Amino acid sequence: MRKIAVFGVSGRMGQMLVREIDAASGASLSAAVERAGHDWIGQDLGRMMGGAARDLVVTDDIDAALAASDVIIDFTAPAATVALARRAADAGVAHVIGTTGFDDDDLAALAEIGTRGHIVRAGNMSLGVNLLVTLARQVAAALGEEFDVEIVEAHHRHKVDAPSGTALMLGEAVAQGRGVNLSDVADRGRDGITGARREGAIGFHAIRGGDFIGEHDVIFAGPGERVTLRHVASDRALFARGAVRAAMWLEGRAPGEYSMLDVLGLGKS
Structure with missing residues (x-):
């Protein structure tokens, strides 16, 4: 059995991860972790999730959770994730990261940790x-710069980062297709007298409100025509299922920082 620990277990995603691990063949929940001082610490996980007792107590003991696990899944916050990645790599425990909102320093730190860890x-x-x-x-590579690119995303009112991690993934993909660096061409929202659109820019726009789970549009607007790529999430459980799939996939892999494209066989690794 693949022993999987969930960090940030009290959140919506944390609880969905618990359910998906319970349902997955060949996986078992090894630890349920929350931050120090959280109300769930020391309580039975099953009871706190509104069900029957399951003889697993929520803990803030990271070392004990790592010692009990083959892999951890983490949808928490950037600073906590980077610190946890270091400890997981030192302990030889694989790490699935669904956290978003990283800055450049965070990403550089994770890339360095990935040279010795499994992420x-x-x-x-x-x-x-x-x-x-x-x-x-592929579309960005096929269409010339006469097609302006705008990425529009919508999420629920409680999301704390913008643009979304998914929007940035899409922006990176478009930039790669065009052979440019996203940081050089990103245009994050507009206000006031902005002047004409900068040639080659990749625009980002974030909608926040209600209970949007996640909607993303990549718009290629050219002379006389538009191409729109669109994804709509209707069930948050799909993110938890993907994370558990990634946790299972990491078994036996060489050290490295992988993506879901690798897990799904769409990447180069």
């Missing part, structure tokens, strides 16, 4: 979104 990191764990990333790269 799958993705802004989105769904099959459909990762297929969309592949298509966005």
